[in-house]
Amino acid sequence: MTATRPLLELRDVHKSFDAVRALRGVSLELLAGEVHALAGENGAGKSTVVRIIGGEHRPDAGELLLDGEPTRLRGPREAQRHGIAVIHQEPSQFPDLTVAENVFMGRQPLRAGRRIDRAAMRARTAELFDSLGVPIDPDRVTRGLSIADQQIIEIAKALAAEARIIVMDEPTAALSTVEAERLFRVARRLADGGAALLFISHRLEELAALCQRVTVLRDGALVTTAMMADIDRETLVRSMVGRDVELLFPGREHEPGEDALVVEGLTRSGVFHDVSFTVRCGEVVGLAGLVGSGRSEVARAVFGVDERDAGTVTVAGRPLRTGDPRAAIAAGLAMVPEDRREQGLVLDLSIERNATLARLRAVSRLGVVRRARERAVAGEWAGRLGLRFRRLGDPVATLSGGNQQKVVLGKWLATEPAVLIVDEPTRGIDVGAKVEVHALLADLAARGIAVLMISSELSEVLGMADRVLVMHEGRLTAELDRAEATEEAVMHAATGGGP
Template structure:
């Protein structure tokens, strides 16, 4: 880690930047200072202005007011091309490579170096790319088509592309959200090597552990304004959370003491070839059972099978003692099961639908009278859930995709809860949302358990599993390898069961 030098000339600086979209003020006084040879975190709740700042730096938006400097000189980018020419590259959460082009074609697309006679210098392209990949410690075939690469390898290609453009400033926007632990470790090693070469890295993440592991300094935004910049060594998680939300978040995991009732869900010797094997588990009324495991352990496949999205080959699923048919989400809903999927945008939400329709999508049949559903009844039902889950929306007619990440997640939750389930399965319930929204969702889950609902919670966030669960089940390679009561569910015990260590 390197300490912040207030006298060093920043490679990039923004002061009191303002940006509005019609009547919506996205940035009202945002400031940011990046130094060469440093990894700088930009944090804030959803809606704090992080994405707007990134798009101004990348030349997608122009600021309305304030100062923007590169190497002490004022700039005003009017296009992404100008930002790239200034040595800035953005590595997005899910890189957008051309899938049918090779790695080397994606890296040099539109700027292939030419030889003396005007022909493309293919040998020079390959030699330089291989040198860059070697510097990054990556063994990758430049001729591989992009569509066979993992998300982690696609990010590496984007970084290599930035280095062929001699980028001095790299912006990484939630780069680890879809990566495994080992892929994150590899990415962090690359980021540290880029920092040691003297490049400035802007790192955006909701994951505090990553911020404290990787970054040198942190800038906090709140409600479109600069709050403060801190040295990582002089900051605690509690101080960072307080700066982000403007109040003391003392209880991120508000676990309630609830009387545990009779079994609601019983899974008996469930088998899906190639996915999970001989899985048996029980979730009782009022109980939150956490399902932990590394990526690929079979957790999400098990959830989809219980809900009927995927068929299973052997075994039984019972709710309140009654068998749930395999392979039918509609039957699962009728039996009292609801699922909040891990990927809310692909599987849980249609962004263009209005909020009212998004909330009632799974419960429309129960709201209809004589086969007809009036818009008034739909809006009344939706309004009740919007108020209960504190979804901040200007109108029920607004598209669900216009909400923040936390707001979208609450809409998906509302859609599931509107079916009045006995069992709620939540897969990564707080992925990609800010700390205040996480606390609200945890409070909601605790309240539902207090009302007697059975909850099966899948999460890759170990603090979430440990903080919210009455029992923890651990999966590895498609099998449950441990069942831990709350008192025995330590980080070491869960990690040991999840990895076989």
């Protein structure tokens, strides 16, 4: 590595959102010619760093330097003008426009009279895809492209902008191994050409293979910046998590009981196909797979939010009709959705109201909610969940992410379910709260509830699950018991490697 000159530098950056302190004194240097890893757990502040570099947020304190000059980026456009390109985790295309237009939006090549030179635009797009080794027709609209192809378009955008600071926020989350390899080749070539890359990924082996240096964040604070060669995997993980990984997950013995949830041949055409599995009482089953593999969609179909085209769902011996969540709840199914803010909570309502929302009948008489009863039920659950709050009457929005998640869990647990489906139970909550949520799930399983847990965090799946189901592109590709479920085995199945 010949690089020495920092193209971009963050110095002691702080950033808060309402009461949440997302970044507390983060410093980071990106050198020309390096691929720099940014590591940390979900909620560690990586995305905030990305947004600050991309000009979407401004730091509350501290500064951002470009080529050694303190700079204030007033928006994404200004960041782009400084040669910064951010490739977001979820690609954002204009579905109605052609691929070429997507690549060059805002910077189309012009001809006489400031008119767009479509021929040049098409030719240059084709060239870019050639150099990336991907055959995508520049003239087709982007609607319907796979996530991998959309990711490539994002990279083509950065190339078209001749960006010299390129941030890739989990670009491989939805890619197969082959597609990821293709991406790494491109990344290395960009760095060799003098660009600085900031690379975020949850797959540690990727970081080791691709990056020269690594910066680790934990709970919004900088832990360390080190040469990749000088840091081994265990040290890296420990600095990300802040303790040994085993401590994050409760050790538990389980004696699986009867079949609680039986899913057979579940199909929703074009989304997932022929998914069959069983979850027994007292068991935690992990459902793993890449973003877009159909995990959450399966959960939604099981719960009846989405209609299924074929297959059966049986809860505690009772078959469920398709598309009827009320019947599912009555049969003893509960689901904690992926996005708790959008789907799981009414943020402006009080904690107690949220907690009893799913079983208002139990706390009301003749259709009128009895406040005292409501408060009693909510208070009881708050105690059992270890909820930290000022008053039960406070709006849920005032709670931290971890405590919000506990309210969602509490809401469904109040229905005393036989089967609990949790989708990304610890996304975006801090490590301490994570431990508590894990303990809570383990406790539920110990009390005989069948738990189906969807998670993108491999360590969580491996640490919690008695069995791991792996999905790839809408199909179940592996079912691994605890002994077989290694990171390698799961990733292999999740990227379509087959059993």
